[in-house]
Amino acid sequence: MFGDVSSCNTYNYGDALYWDSRYIQEAGGAFDWYQRYSSLRPFVRHYVPTSSRVLMVGCGNALMSEEMVKDGYEDIMNIDISSVAIEMMRRKYEFVPQLKYMQMDVRDMSFFPDESFDSVVDKGTLDSLMCGTDAPLSATQMLGEVIRLLKPGGIYMLITYGDPTARMPHLNRPAYGWNILLYNLPRPDFKRPGGASLTKSYLEPIPITEKGTLPADFVLEDPDSHFIYVCKKMDDTGLSNIPTYPLTSEIL
Numbered sequence: 001m002f003g004d005v006s007s008c009n010t011y012n013y014g015d016a017l018y019w020d021s022r023y024i025q026e027a028g029g030a031f032d033w034y035q036r037y038s039s040l041r042p043f044v045r046h047y048v049p050t051s052s053r054v055l056m057v058g059c060g061n062a063l064m065s066e067e068m069v070k071d072g073y074e075d076i077m078n079i080d081i082s083s084v085a086i087e088m089m090r091r092k093y094e095f096v097p098q099l100k101y102m103q104m105d106v107r108d109m110s111f112f113p114d115e116s117f118d119s120v121v122d123k124g125t126l127d128s129l130m131c132g133t134d135a136p137l138s139a140t141q142m143l144g145e146v147i148r149l150l151k152p153g154g155i156y157m158l159i160t161y162g163d164p165t166a167r168m169p170h171l172n173r174p175a176y177g178w179n180i181l182l183y184n185l186p187r188p189d190f191k192r193p194g195g196a197s198l199t200k201s202y203l204e205p206i207p208i209t210e211k212g213t214l215p216a217d218f219v220l221e222d223p224d225s226h227f228i229y230v231c232k233k234m235d236d237t238g239l240s241n242i243p244t245y246p247l248t249s250e251i252l
């Protein structure tokens, strides 16, 4: 798993050939980066209605989309730059009409018309681009496409290892006009020192400072935890506020 810039230098996560050879080696297996759907479910179900038309960018061979369908999601378009992953997933889910697969570069999704999706879910794909050559340009191209494809009021959910210092400069461009909520989730296998219990609820959003950083007094319990950025596109009224009623882990 990559968690810092030095790992980016070891593997070429921005390169389609790297991913093709990785998926050939994985020979039809499944792997979910960072978190499984069960841990993300409170966030996904809270912000992405099951009737949404969802775009899963950089789906890889993860079980995330399959698990979303089992949870009631009706329409998930999955794209990935790796033709190996896409062919494999297309065969695997041939008889699951809620899941569709297309080989595509997230930086150019011109195949889809503007405002085609209610929600875009990204687990680890912006992160991969940030490890490639021309990372800032790739991030701008990708995020420009994501905002174009979202309907007014739509949600881009980014699940990443990148803290706000690394991700907000890319997300917070005035042209996008996102309203952003931030959450932090420990790794699934994270153990608190001495088995101590949670000091705070991970279902509470974390305030982001004016400078786009974590609050000075914010303590990361797990230094290798993941961040969830819930980015809402402005709706037709020019508003992008996200209602702040509390999340619960028991979403029906």
Ligand SMILES: C[S@@+](CC[C@H](N)C(=O)[O-])C[C@H]1O[C@@H](n2cnc3c(N)ncnc32)[C@H](O)[C@@H]1O
Binding pocket: 013, 014, 015, 019, 031, 032, 033, 034, 057, 058, 059, 060, 061, 062, 064, 079, 080, 081, 082, 085, 104, 105, 106, 107, 122, 123, 124, 125, 128, 129
């Ligand atoms: C870290 S993996 C995450 C896979 C999956 N989302 C998950 O959560 O397990 C990143 C994925 O992004 C894909 N990817 C990398 N660059 C891409 C690009 N420019 N366009 C589309 N997909 C890309 C890779 O092929 C890979 O499947």
